[in-house]
Amino acid sequence: MASRQQLTEQGVSEQQPAEMGEDAMGPAFVASAASVGLALYYYFIRGERQLGTFIGLWPPTILAFASYFNQRKMRRQIETLTQPGTKLREAFDSVMGSR
Secondary structure (H helix, E strand, O other): OOOHHHHHHHHHHHHHHHHHHHHHOOHHHHHHHHHHHHHHHHHHHOOOHHHHHHHHOHHHHHHHHHHHHHHHHHHHHHHHHHOOOOOHHHHHHHHHOOO
């Protein structure tokens, strides 16, 4: 039978992917979805194919910037873990956002 600590750890690990999913649905996702809709509008409804194609190029750029900033954030978190003199518990607390 699982101990109380194991059940608590399991509950925390199950919540982590949900939190990651919320980050993925941030403003970058909304902006890229809106630009796809705008591109379709200009391309098919307004008949301005060149403008629709131009706007259709925005979503990959927006998502690339979001990915870049996500990677920078992860790198900073890893650097806090590997700083000399940092206690392991303090490092994990700062990465997990407990502080």
